[in-house]
Amino acid sequence: MELHIDEKKLLKIFQDSGKEEFNVKELAENELMGSETKVMRTALWLSGKGLVEIIENKKEYIKLTERGEKALNEGFPERKIANYLKEKGINSIPIKDLNKILDKSEISPALGNLKKKKIARIDKGNIVIDDLDYVDEEEELLKKIKTNNNLKEYNNVDNKKAIDNLKKRGFIEIEEDIDRIIKLTEKGKEFIKNPIEIKEEISQLTREHIISGKWKEYHIRPYDVNIPTEDIYPAKLHPMTRVIHEVKDILIGMGFKEVKNPIVETEFWNFDVLFEPQDHPARDMQDTFFLRYPNKGDVPSELLKKVKEMHEKGIFNGEKISKGWNYKFDENISKRTVLRTHTTVSSIKYLASLSDEEKNGAHKVFCIDRVFRNEAIDYKHLPEFYQCEGIIMDEDVNFDNLMGILIEFLKRLGFDKVRVRPSYFPFTEPSLEAEVYLEGKGWLELLGAGMFRPEVLKPIGIEKPVLAWGIGLSRLAMLRLGLNDIRELHRNELNWLKKVKYRANI
Template structure:
């Protein structure tokens, strides 16, 4: 049998006297806490000299809101009792509890709703939840339903019983050394040699130490920070902008026609209110209608200033790049933005209505398409993707355009964004005369590849265990 610590010996001596007790009683005898006693008992139980029985008792109690309904009944019962056989939905909504009650009355089959009229079905028997409202211990099914509704709370009470075993009694009868142990030596004890006479505490190297959980930045935020640092090291400056943008900057300045499907409600979050058009907006109008002073023929038709003034939640960060170029039309320019964008997407493992996008631009004399591919290959290489290739693509506001792909073991070649050179219809209205290399990617897609995730939603959940278990670095730079 492994040697006992000083505290284990003290516990065994007390148990040999009182045989069995709760941690609180033993804590009083040992002048320590009940939590410490449970810890000592666990160690003794592993050695077979004591037993530790754990019992969990669950109890329920009504919340403050639940107590308010004890006298007059649940919201659905109160609203149900407030009218006769039928009532218009409009009149019912005047009841202060209607918002809560309507759904529950339908779910319980108490009413039907047809053409704006709420009709009673004829029966509204008392349910288990109403029974539990009066007597929380009377119906387990009912009280659990109240817990789901936030009208009751569940409380767990854990109790322990500690007892000595026959092996423990025999051990105590053989005699225990109750000299206090020393776990830390002082400098003086070491220099004087006094440590040799001390009763040193023994430590087992066979057991893993208690896990230490440090504070950590969220894995997704760490990846965003890593991307930001890579671009800053490459000589880029970071730009920022508002989440709410006018349609002018989000669409029109990027040469997207005003009847483009992406501007419809199913793809874009439109907001109340509008924003004024910037100075020289007429140049963008001319580009759309007939190409302005460029070689383009434009889209034709009549460009509507009112439509350009409507506000939206930005669907990309490219509009920020154009605004930066407007304010910095002279070379050289190297800028990037990492920001959240919004699109009307159905939520599933690979789509969410809001996500982060990284946008980069380079504008300088004589930069070319080869420079663009060089920037991208360098960036992805620093992010840990060694094999990069490029595939021709089409994007509305760049020409030529390309899609960079990286090779991922087990998945093959994966597309990671889009890039190209801004069309003259995009740059000409702002006096930009040199080529502008532009590229962007969905940050969340990079995160899924680097973290080995199958569900994009994992990045936005408050999963403490996942955050604790995710390594600080997951490939990429050291």
């Protein structure tokens, strides 16, 4: 049997020691081998020849994250609330005062977990904790994990639920360690009964070898294209960038063109033109980032008048087309600057920029860009994320066309099972949500769409119907990559980025 010199060296270790099996780490420490990569590559060759077998023992263990260490040392956010109440000698606190105790990012998770664990109740806007010395199973579990991180030890149903929640909260990560044993087969035992001669090998015959005659002393190594090699991780695009490129390619292939706009907009373009009332809850500080400087921007005066009249009375050019919102429209609010909360602003600005001649034609445009919302950070929310928005304007386009285009778009993204259902969005009527079916997860909402309301289109001079839709690309990326926590997309953990596989189809 023809053996590579490394194969001979590995078998020589067995022969000299008299042992039938070795741990890979032990073999790597032997001077004949020198590295685990070399040991595993050689063992795979020998395994293919039936001389050894590779036994893998996988062990999953739990690693506390930086956030988990902090929770262990300082207490869970919900525990901080209980400790504060205990210190003050009270058992309740208004929800609005939680920012005195917790960071903004901790408030939402704390409230959710207080209710889920039935530690507290909410009474007229107050958090009430009757037992301030409550026992939290997740806290106790985190303490145990600190001293014993073997996942197998926590394999019962109750622990699994707690571990899932600790993982979602970013307190722990599950990592895998594989212990590999190389063991001689019966064929291997027979083979090493004969002396193993290790003769120097060369992989390339040179002029010097031929002239000196040394080629007679060497064994020329045969070239094998199937030889396992050390993993190499070349430069590649970030998974989020790949999602964006994929969606762009699909939309351009469907006849759309891309438009862009600044991330800073006035409330006029971000909200008012879209017929969103100035007292709508989504416009307050809890959902929107307002700029301190510059805190005002320019708005087109003529269009502002038309939008104002539409909001107050539902009138355009003297014609009553809507009930309006029946309130006093404030032009100063329109001029305030915000970080855009959606990419729809790009679509509506594009439509408003069209000349009279251009309005006679058909238009298909999309925008992919970052949007900003004042969200508490958790496993499915970030204050900054990517969104894709598209519109189609043409004579006689209708709701059926919209459904057909969206189903085709989602199928090109790799989703075979798609369904739509009625929904509500402030600036479209009728509206729908598109859902996709994933094995093991069921139906997931992925995309919202509808037809722009006349109150949106009339003031900007558009008479044709306009189909509009939007999709959150972060959620799409999570589905593509099999992630349960949106934060993993942006942690830039180098080891994960090296090994992660981007699936072209789900």
